[in-house]
Amino acid sequence: MLHFIRNNFFSIKNNIKSNEIKDIIKDNLINERFFSNFAIKEISSFNIVRNHSVLFLEKEIETDLHNFKTVIIITNNIKIFDNENYQNVLLVKNLKEAFNNIINSIFSHEDILDYHDEFDLVNNSYISKKALIHNTSKIFNNCVIGKGVEIGKNCIIKNNVVIKNSIIKDNVIICDNTSIGTTGFGFDFEKRGSTNLNPQIGIVIIDNNVHIGSSCTIDRGKIDFTYIGKNSMIDNMVHIAHNVQIGNNACIAAQTGISGSVIMGDNVTIGGQVGFAGHIKIGKNVVIAAKSGVTKNISDNSVVAGFPAIDINIWKRNIIKAKKNGH
Numbered sequence: 001m002l003h004f005i006r007n008n009f010f011s012i013k014n015n016i017k018s019n020e021i022k023d024i025i026k027d028n029l030i031n032e033r034f035f036s037n038f039a040i041k042e043i044s045s046f047n048i049v050r051n052h053s054v055l056f057l058e059k060e061i062e063t064d065l066h067n068f069k070t071v072i073i074i075t076n077n078i079k080i081f082d083n084e085n086y087q088n089v090l091l092v093k094n095l096k097e098a099f100n101n102i103i104n105s106i107f108s109h110e111d112i113l114d115y116h117d118e119f120d121l122v123n124n125s126y127i128s129k130k131a132l133i134h135n136t137s138k139i140f141n142n143c144v145i146g147k148g149v150e151i152g153k154n155c156i157i158k159n160n161v162v163i164k165n166s167i168i169k170d171n172v173i174i175c176d177n178t179s180i181g182t183t184g185f186g187f188d189f190e191k192r193g194s195t196n197l198n199p200q201i202g203i204v205i206i207d208n209n210v211h212i213g214s215s216c217t218i219d220r221g222k223i224d225f226t227y228i229g230k231n232s233m234i235d236n237m238v239h240i241a242h243n244v245q246i247g248n249n250a251c252i253a254a255q256t257g258i259s260g261s262v263i264m265g266d267n268v269t270i271g272g273q274v275g276f277a278g279h280i281k282i283g284k285n286v287v288i289a290a291k292s293g294v295t296k297n298i299s300d301n302s303v304v305a306g307f308p309a310i311d312i313n314i315w316k317r318n319i320i321k322a323k324k325n326g327h
Contacts, residue, residue, distance in 0.1 A: 002205055002225060006042065008130070009148035009165045010107040010201045013114065016040045018072045018088055021054065024105050025074075028092045035087040038070040040106060043201065045223040056099050074098050096188045096198060103199040110164070111183055111197055117147045146181070152208075165220045166204040175214040175236070180204050184219040184242025184260060198222065200242060213238065213254070222260075229266065241278070253290065265300065289315075 019037045022029055042053035046061050049068050057075045065071060065086065072088040074095065075081055081091040092098045108115050119126040125143035127133065133145065137155040145151070146164030153170040157163065161174050165181035174180065186198030202221025206212070206228045213236035220226060221243050228234070229248035239257045240246070246258075247266035256270055259278035268282055271290030276282075283300035293307030306315040 002227065004167060004203050004205070004225065006107075006201065009203055010109050012041065012106060013108045014106055016106055018070075021072060021074075021102060022090060024101050025090070025092060025098045028094055028098050028101070029090060030093060031081060031091040033081070033087075033089045036069065040072070043103065043107075043223055044071060048224055054102055056095060058095055074102070094188075097191070100196065100198060103201060107199065107201050109199055109201055111194075111199065119144075148203075149181070158214075165202075166206065168206045169208045169210075171209045172206050172212070173210075174212045175216075177214050178212055178216040178218075180206070180212075180216075180218045181220045182217055184222055186222055186242065186260075202226070202242070204228075207232075207248075210234070216240070219260075235272070247284070287312075 017037055017039055019034055022032055039052055040054060042050040044050045044053040044055040049055060049063050049065065049071060051068055051070045053071055055071050055073050057073055057080055058077060060080060073080065073086050074090050074092060076092055076095040078091065080086060081089050104112055118129045120129060123139065124141040125139050127145045128147045128149065130147040131145045131149040133151040134153045136153045137151050139157045140159045142160045143157055144162045149163050149166050151168045155168055156173045158174065158176045160177045162179040163181060181204045184200045186200060188196055200220055200222050202224050204218050204220050204226045207230040209231045210228050212234045215236055216234060216238045218226060218240045219242040226240060226242055227245045229246055229250060231248055232246060232250040234252045235254040237255050238252055241258060241260040243261040244258050246264045247268065249267045250264060252270045253272040255273045258276045261279045262276050264282040265284035267285045269287045271288060273291045274288050275293050277295045281297045283298055283302065285301045286298050287303040288294060288309060289305035289312060292305050292309040295308040298304055303312045304310055305312040
């Protein structure tokens, strides 16, 4: 399992115990149930539950929480609150508002005013005092490398690259003007604007032997991570949103946009200007033609095209049929 230490990137600014959380969200609180009181040091997700953490739940999850005695659940679901298997639970009116208030109270991150980092000017680039860069890697001009960033062996970081909230493994090349570890696009549709952003306190992990082109943007995870698998090739001007996970040996052509929480298998090949809806799964060995719009899950070994993307042979027949009908 991929692992990172959140505090390396997002410092804990307030030491809070579980029974103090109700005070942070008191205007949003409906009901509460506590069996224990413990320090809050982390945040959990549906996929990774951590001790001494807060877990925000809108619906039931399959994970058995009996072994996690120091987790407090925040929910807007009365069925979850009434489930006695959950020992420490707060029932709230607005889950997103509770998430924002609690995370902003505990962690420091760059979308609030109290975030702080310190830099050294090294060979025309600003390197955080808390970044770790292997001495075999090369950082070109005008780069910014932020707090907690780890860059492995034999990496090449070209001009004007911004890397923050990220772990870059070995033999990675990142081309000019790319930004990695940026804030994901998370907000409440009912309460828009910069003061209502959902805090993004995950990271980006770029695995070995990855090439990332110029002017790309890769957003950090909301809670866990955005991941690019080994030997993947990403062309220029590609946007990869928060929580996306891309398998090994991916090839993604220019101007592709991948919405949040998309999961891709190994050996995926994607043509230029493809758009992906969020929260879908793309299987292994999938080929997606240029300018396609992918709106649903794609099974292993598929070749698809069009909008919405369908099997390429069906798509070709539909095109021929449309032309015969004068369209």
